[in-house]
Amino acid sequence: MFPPRLRAGALSALGVLALSGCSSHSSHWGRTDTRAERGEAAVRVQVEDTSGQPLGVTAEVVDWRLEPHPQVPSEGDRVHFRYRFDGADEMHGPAVDACAVDEQRVALACRTLHSSGAWPERDGVLTGDGWLAVEHPKRVVDVLLIPDDRSYDRRTCEQDVKDCGGTHPPKPADRGDRL
Structure with missing residues (x-):
């Protein structure tokens, strides 16, 4: 059989695995992938982690404002917006979704x-501008930001069984989503 020292070490390791919720019978080593709930969209948001x-x-x-994009003016009006990040690191800062919405806060483009x-x-503020192509530009009543940080989305259990799990950002906002 095994020497007593090796048996004791193996039993200790099994005890740690059992206490941590991990076992050889558990798929993905006892970890799970979950998505955070989407935060409240607004014109001005405090960016949040998962x-x-x-x-x-x-x-x-x-x-x-609505105006033709200078590179494709023949395609008609698009939503041109300016934005700012205050307190962000210009090299590795967060990311948020921006959506043009109608009067019911339904996303027309994101x-x-x-x-x-x-x-x-x-x-120290970071500023930029962006464009959103929408099917019916006249329906746009606002451009909203979703506060969830989308700059990093860790690997899923399917991609990396050993290091998977944890909370991931919510699914990206898409046309038709109510914000």
């Missing part, structure tokens, strides 16, 4: 804004 805790960064839509894609201003 547990809903503020990151110390504010994102804001400064203004928006895209993800990365603070690292914005330009630093003298006061």
